[in-house]
Amino acid sequence: MNEPVLEIRNLNVDYGLGDQAVHAVRDVNLTLHRGEVLGLAGESGSGKSTLAYGLTRLLAPPGVITGGEVIYHPEKADPYDVLALSDNNLRKFRWAETAIVFQGAMNSLNPVHKISTQLNDVLQAHEPKMSAHSRNARCREMLKLVGISADRMDAYPHQLSGGMRQRVMIGMALILQPQVVIMDEPTTALDVVMQRQILGQLIELRERLGFSVIFITHDLSLLVEFSNRIAIMYGGRIVEEAPAAALYRDSLHPYSAGLLGSFPALRGPRRELSGIPGSPPDLKGMPSGCSFHPRCPKAFDPCSEHIPVLGRPDTTDGSTRTVACHLHPAQVPAGVSSPGER
Amino acid sequence: MTIPTSSIDQVIPGEGAMAQPEAATPTKAKRQRFRFLANAKATTGLVIMGIYLLFAVIGPWVAPYDPNARSNDLVAPPSGAHWLGTTHLGQDVLSQLLVGTRGVMVVGLAAGIAATIVSVVVGVSAGYLGGGWDDTLSALSNVFLVIPALPLIIIVASTFENAGSSIVAVTIGLTAWAWGARVLRAQTLSLRKRDYVEAARASGESTWRVIFFEILPNLSAIIASGFVGTVIFAVSTEITLAFIGIGGISNWNWGEILFWAQSQQALSQGAWWWFVPAGLAIAFLGTALSLINFGIDEFVSPRLRSAGKTKIKTASGHTVRMRVGFTPVLANTAAPRTHAVPLPINLNGATPVLRSSGKEGAQ
Numbered sequence: 001m002n003e004p005v006l007e008i009r010n011l012n013v014d015y016g017l018g019d020q021a022v023h024a025v026r027d028v029n030l031t032l033h034r035g036e037v038l039g040l041a042g043e044s045g046s047g048k049s050t051l052a053y054g055l056t057r058l059l060a061p062p063g064v065i066t067g068g069e070v071i072y073h074p075e076k077a078d079p080y081d082v083l084a085l086s087d088n089n090l091r092k093f094r095w096a097e098t099a100i101v102f103q104g105a106m107n108s109l110n111p112v113h114k115i116s117t118q119l120n121d122v123l124q125a126h127e128p129k130m131s132a133h134s135r136n137a138r139c140r141e142m143l144k145l146v147g148i149s150a151d152r153m154d155a156y157p158h159q160l161s162g163g164m165r166q167r168v169m170i171g172m173a174l175i176l177q178p179q180v181v182i183m184d185e186p187t188t189a190l191d192v193v194m195q196r197q198i199l200g201q202l203i204e205l206r207e208r209l210g211f212s213v214i215f216i217t218h219d220l221s222l223l224v225e226f227s228n229r230i231a232i233m234y235g236g237r238i239v240e241e242a243p244a245a246a247l248y249r250d251s252l253h254p255y256s257a258g259l260l261g262s263f264p265a266l267r268g269p270r271r272e273l274s275g276i277p278g279s280p281p282d283l284k285g286m287p288s289g290c291s292f293h294p295r296c297p298k299a300f301d302p303c304s305e306h307i308p309v310l311g312r313p314d315t316t317d318g319s320t321r322t323v324a325c326h327l328h329p330a331q332v333p334a335g336v337s338s339p340g341e342r
Numbered sequence: 343m344t345i346p347t348s349s350i351d352q353v354i355p356g357e358g359a360m361a362q363p364e365a366a367t368p369t370k371a372k373r374q375r376f377r378f379l380a381n382a383k384a385t386t387g388l389v390i391m392g393i394y395l396l397f398a399v400i401g402p403w404v405a406p407y408d409p410n411a412r413s414n415d416l417v418a419p420p421s422g423a424h425w426l427g428t429t430h431l432g433q434d435v436l437s438q439l440l441v442g443t444r445g446v447m448v449v450g451l452a453a454g455i456a457a458t459i460v461s462v463v464v465g466v467s468a469g470y471l472g473g474g475w476d477d478t479l480s481a482l483s484n485v486f487l488v489i490p491a492l493p494l495i496i497i498v499a500s501t502f503e504n505a506g507s508s509i510v511a512v513t514i515g516l517t518a519w520a521w522g523a524r525v526l527r528a529q530t531l532s533l534r535k536r537d538y539v540e541a542a543r544a545s546g547e548s549t550w551r552v553i554f555f556e557i558l559p560n561l562s563a564i565i566a567s568g569f570v571g572t573v574i575f576a577v578s579t580e581i582t583l584a585f586i587g588i589g590g591i592s593n594w595n596w597g598e599i600l601f602w603a604q605s606q607q608a609l610s611q612g613a614w615w616w617f618v619p620a621g622l623a624i625a626f627l628g629t630a631l632s633l634i635n636f637g638i639d640e641f642v643s644p645r646l647r648s649a650g651k652t653k654i655k656t657a658s659g660h661t662v663r664m665r666v667g668f669t670p671v672l673a674n675t676a677a678p679r680t681h682a683v684p685l686p687i688n689l690n691g692a693t694p695v696l697r698s699s700g701k702e703g704a705q
Binding site for chain 1 (some may be wrong): 654657658664665666667668669670671672673674675676677678
């Protein structure tokens with residue numbers, strides 16, 4: 001659990017160039033450990049998806065990466081920087097090492113091809129030496145893993161339900177056994193029963209195959225339940241990152257507290273639900289200092305002037321979490337020491 | 343489930359800090375208005391087109407000679423007296439070229455406008471009204487689509503004694519609309535099923551309003567590129583007509599020059615100045631119109647438009663084109679760019695003074 005598999009160091013992503021550029025992701029530091037589910041939460045426009053697409057270099061124009069490193073640690077080789085890969089190596093890296101399940105991925109299936117053809121296609125492209133027989137066997141196995149019986153191999157996408165299609169997409173992402181799977185709101189279009197089923201399966205698969213997951217959602221309650229660590233994003237920055245239970249029990253950043261206060265707990269005493277007043281910041285004209293300060297109920301003098309550092313707070317469990325808030329001044333800035341040491 | 347209103351009131355004035363500085367707004371609006379011109383292709387096309395239009399207006403006045411006037415310099419190469427040489431009758435080629443510009447431009451633009459109007463009327467009506475209208479108008483455009491345009495124009499133009507450029511323009515305009523009508527009909531069919539069009543109809547807006555305010559603005563790109571395409575077709579058709587000897591002999595145009603050059607075997611005489619300038623003029627006009635067309639395409643496609651600049655220098659020193667799936671990396675360093683500042687140590691010990699302490703009481 002301690003070994004890092006993906007380290008994001010000071011990643012900066014802009015939309016557009018020059019002074020018209022919008023800084024969508026700013027100085028993000030994040031480490032994904034082997035076998036871990038890392039939740040990425042935040043409201044719309046906080047940069048969650050941009051971060052995920054930025055680190056895989058999948059951003060469509062006019063998105064550009066203006067700085068940072070994404071260090072990938074393969075299982076048996078030296079780590080390398082994904083952002084420095086050549087186009088050819090990047091193509092090889094994708095899917096085989098890092099797979100991504102997109103928002104509304106179930107609509108990514110081509111309606112005129114059978115499921116089996118589309119699964120086979122991936123193997124044909126990435127492992128050309130594989131025999132047709134073993135390819136087929138792998139596809140069957142993969143479908144079985146995601147809970148679809150192998151006789152649906154020859155079905156067309158329209159013959160499957162939304163949940164089944166989504167599971168096919170998850171299976172497709174896992175077919176080359178990548179080390180990292182990025183899931184961008186993979187269950188948003190599904191009902192809660194299906195959500196639960198798919199997430200349960202994902203956790204089970206993770207235990208069996210040992211990959212790591214970056215799970216992007218704005219449903220914080222979902223993350224609290226099944227992720228190991230949660231990172232909260234606001235205005236293109238990570239404002240808090242902590243083990244899921246610790247974040248749920250006591251969140252240090254007022255924004256995390258606001259997010260947690262906006263959905264009801266199943267157990268425990270009844271409390272009043274509260275929203276976060278105001279609206280998300282305009283990324284073109286960010287407020288000075290901490291970008292949350294105009295909406296923050298606990299803002300005080302330094303908030304409007306200084307951008308808080310993401311660092312370890314001075315609480316008892318401070319060594320396992322980081323927060324960027326002047327209420328909890330950083331002991332060690334996260335960027336200085338490698339987060340992988342923990 | 344209550345959001346305390348007091349806190350919202352307190353937050354909303356704070357949004358003034360989030361808003362962009364007011365002074366930046368006018369320059370931004372200006373930049374957006376001229377964004378079409380920021381496109382290099384469109385600018386080049388428009389500049390060439392502007393030169394042609396200028397000569398279409400002033401051509402007959404600036405022409406050094408009467409294009410029909412004969413002289414004793416027969417098939418003379420370019421010289422100070424005749425910049426582009428002379429023909430077999432000693433006529434000045436430059437003057438013929440300049441005088442001919444107007445005919446070409448008038449026919450091209452008139453035919454383009456006529457064909458575009460017909461194609462919009464037929465295509466949008468067929469697509470939006472549906473039913474019997476659609477059947478009739480689609481049948482009509484299908485008929486015009488299979489009529490071979492050039493032979494028809496030759497027949498029509500040759501039936502008129504001394505057909506002027508207006509007849510040529512009308513004939514081209516009335517035969518070249520069918521393709522545009524078909525494309526517009528298909529797009530209208532798709533547009534009328536969109537939610538905002540259905541909503542407009544459901545709320546009782548008149549057919550005209552729906553067509554003019556909901557449908558036509560969405561078709562502007564197709565109409566514009568259809569117009570440019572028709573102008574190219576009309577110009578080439580007119581030049582073809584003149585080249586094969588149909589069309590008014592009294593009206594000079596570039597096809598006329600090429601007709602005489604061909605019939606007097608300019609090529610075997612080595613008189614390149616006779617046909618090369620006219621050929622280049624046609625080629626440049628076609629290029630200009632195509633560039634404008636590309637410019638329109640990029641302008642109306644939001645994805646292409648928002649990028650503006652599409653080539654970019656990456657960290658590895660290469661200049662690459664922005665494309666999906668390979669986001670350019672401008673700088674590949676782990677150094678933070680926007681510096682977050684650790685607070686001075688004396689603040690660590692101080693108790694934070696809550697600026698809005700009354701708020702929690704309000705909840």
